[in-house]
Amino acid sequence: MFAGCKIALCDTTHVAVRSSGCSARTVADRLKPLLRTWKGPVDEVRVSDGKGGQAQLRLPRGFTFCTEQWIIDSLAKGVLQPAEAYRPACVAPPAPPPQAAQQPASPTRQVSPASFGAAGPAAPAQLAQLQQPEAGQGPSYSDVTAPLSEAALSAALADAQQDAQQPAAGEQQQGAAPRARPCRRVVRRGAEFVAVEGVVPQYTGGDTCLPWGAYGVWEEPFDAAAARETVHKLQRFYEKPSSFGADMPAVAAPDASEAQKPGARINTVCQHACCALRPWCIVDKLLEVKQCYISGPALQHKQTVINKSAKKLERWEQPLDTAEDVKRVELGAKTEGKVLEILQTGTCSKLGAAQEDPRVQALNLFCEVWGCGVKVAERWAAAGCRTLDDVRARVGELSLTAQQQAGLRHHSDMQVPIPRSEVGRAEQVVRQACFDLVERWGGGGDAEQTFCQGMGSYRRRAPFTHDIDIMICLPPSLDGTSCSAFMAELLRLLLSRGLLLDELSPRAYSSVHVDDEGGDGSASWSGFCRVPPAEQGAPLLPVRRIDVKVYHAAHAPYAINYFSSGTLFSKALRFWANYAPPAAKVARAANPDATGLKLSDVDLLPIQRLRPRGVASPGGTKRPYGDMNGSSDSEGSPTAAAVAAAAALSHSRRHKWGKPDGKTVELGPAVPCTDETSIFRTLSLDYVPPHMRNFGVAYNASVDR
Structure with a gap:
């Protein structure tokens, strides 16, 4: 001193x-x-x-x-x-000395x-x-990560550095904006990584010549017009596979231009293009009609019809305003009448009758409880329960599971939509704990290559979500780490920091609460959390549902793609991988016996798909029992090479689809992909960013940039 x-x-x-x-x-x-x-x-x-x-x-x-x-x-x-x-x-x-400009550069900075x-x-x-800081610990505001190794940087980055130091030919020396120096090193500040040398790039992966995830950046470059074309192509093939190769009209960005006329009311509660001219969500209102058909299996087919119609409306790319607009959607006659009534009044008269039936009301109320389906709801109703208080008073008699009891306790909180800001705060808490744990476990050298973000509709920029989905992909330095062990330690850390509630997650964290998926390649956990309020002294926020998943670095492209896409987009992309001719060509290049590709959350595998005799293929032509190429043996079974390839796969990866007598035989080897862009390009598609992975959504041009 x-x-x-x-x-x-x-x-x-x-x-x-x-x-x-x-x-x-x-x-x-x-x-x-x-x-x-x-x-x-x-x-x-x-x-x-x-x-x-x-x-x-x-x-x-x-x-x-x-x-x-x-x-x-x-x-x-x-x-x-x-x-x-x-x-x-x-x-x-x-x-600086007076002659600093003429003096040679000094090695001292x-x-x-x-x-x-x-x-x-x-x-x-x-x-x-x-x-x-945690109790008993000193404050820790930031942690320095080791600089990225030179081997991890491509030659293109070195060229970019040289360009940044020397003006390009023809560039004006006076008045020209200085070029940003490429990032060379980042440090962690809490839950974020910031640059201390140069500027963090906006994108990595794709055509950037930067490793995907470098400097903690996981966004990939994209072309908005090409992405919209891909969305339209996937939607059309998913709805009508025989349309592949047909002339497709030029795709313009779906917008709500008709909604801009004077006096029109613009929708602010959903992103569906069909709802743009109404202040309510037509799709949600139609799905509410299912409440009328919840009682008894005889009405199950009506629920199926409504579900299919709702999905068709979600994919519709034009605003609905008149009866002629509804007719163009080509729904059934009865469903068309319901949609027209919702379009004109904002509700359906059938709901009035359902709301007057106490038994139907009770069934719909019980189905809102997490862990309760139609059969359980009918059992509660048959026992004489009509309200949630009736169920709470008879927990032991009705033999409620731990999940149902937790859902019953927090029923009112889980009916409240979660705003983006609240999900973002939960994400920050998980990121801070995740990065702390990664560095503690020896991954400090590449901690910035740890993916830890909110997924689902939150990553697709939706204003509200129904639960909080967090996914973690460990850095390459922790490839040998058990995902289950990392998950258990992370949950203990989040519990000590006050994010998780001590429900469905006892402090022992046995394997019952950490479910392995496909061996030790991933781990998942579901439970409850309460996000800390934004300001000290503010009222407590509602209890929320939270799902956490952990994957290894090798599975990152597939897992991020799987959990970033909307439901219909995800199904269409996987349908394309299974049946589209470009995907089949890639599959045959990897394995001559393959007929398509199977895209999952862990890999992209060649497959051999079989179907019963006389069933039409996705192209619309009936073929004999055999694979998508029409080849079959006398017994209509997989080829011997396919059976041998399936037997070579591990039991956990083959699962039920790997059985030689099943509908699909997983072959090999897996098609390698280094980022999401490479997945799309392998399938002969242009990359689509997460916020565009929905069908029938009116995107704002400013959002695409």
Whole structure:
């Protein structure tokens, strides 16, 4: 300790200095014993105390100086403040010499004022939110990750660096905007990664020549027009496979231009194109009619008709306004009348009759409980229950499962839609815990290559969701880690930090609550959580359903694709992989006996698909019992090569479809894909970003950029 000068390493990127007339040399001498154990990369930094005194320091790369007031203000405001406003006078950058422009470059890095910032030019304050430390632990606001190895950077990145340093031919030297330096290193601040050298790229993977997930960036470049064309192609093939190869009309971005006419009411509750001219969701209103047919299996076919009609409306790309518009959808006569009534009045008269029947009301109410289906609801109703209080009073008599009891306790909370902001806060808590655990388990060198994001409709930019889906793909350095073990430790960490409720997840976390899928390649967990409020002292938020999944890095492209797509889009993409001629061509290149591809959440496998004699193929032609190419043996069974290939696969991967006498035989080898773009290109499709993976959605052109 030096008189009048106190120095502390307040975290791994900031050096706090309490200065009372100390010199730059004093700061240098005081830092030496504190940094003796540092093993990471260092920079030679020259500083000045403003009084003629200068010193040369060896600092860990990315460190900045600040006063103790920076700590006080950051803790008080809950956000890391910009360090340039708190720079001590004793460590200011020295003034450049008069002939600096003519002197050769020095190996010692001269610190510019910008280098004293929170994290360089690409560190927005909104990405530097502080996390509350656990009880008994000191504050930890950021953790430095090791820089990416040179081997991980492509030659194109080196070319981009050279272009950034040298102006391109013909570029104006005066008035031209400076090019951003490519990112070379990122540090973690809480739940986000920010650049300390260069600027974090907007996209990775695809045609960027950057490894997918580098610097913590998982967005891939896309062309909006080509993506819309792919969506239209998948939808048309899914609805009518025989249309493949036919001339398709040019696809324009579906919009609500008709909804812009004066006096029209624009829909703000859903994203369906067919609902654009009404303030309510026509699809949801039609699905409510199923309440009338919930009683008894004899009415099940009517529910099926309504489900199919609702899916057709979801795929419809034009706003509905008149009876002629409804006729063009080509629904059944009765369903068409219901849709027209909903279009005109916002409701259906059939619902009135259902709402007057107490038994139908009770069945619909019981089916809202998590873990309760129609059969269980009918059993509760047959026991004389008509309200949820009746069920709560007879839990033991009705033999409710733990899942049903939890759903009964939180029934009212789970009926409230979850806004995006709430899902985002839950995502931040999980990301912070996940990155902490990855670094603790030895993945600090590539922690930024850990995928941890909210999935489902949240990733597709929906304003509300019904539950919180979080998916984690471990970095390559943790390939040998058990997903189940990582999940169990993560759940304990989230429970201690107050996100998860201690329901359906006892502290022992036995394998009953962590379900392995396909061996140890992934793990999943379902339960309840309560997101911390945005402001201290604010009312508690409702209890929410949360699902967490963990995958290895090799499964990341397939898992992210699977859980980022809408239901209909996902089915159409997998149908294309199974039956489309371009996919069949790729499958035969991988395995001559293959007839298509099977896209799952873990791989893309060639398959041999069989079907009964006389059943029409997706192209509309009836063929003998055999594969999609029309080949078959005398008994209509898989070829011997296919059986041998299926037998070579592990039992867990073959599952029920790997049986030689089943409808589908999984062959091999798997088609490798490094990112989502490569999955689409393997299937001869253009990449579609997550927010466009819905059918019949009116996208805003500004959203596509």
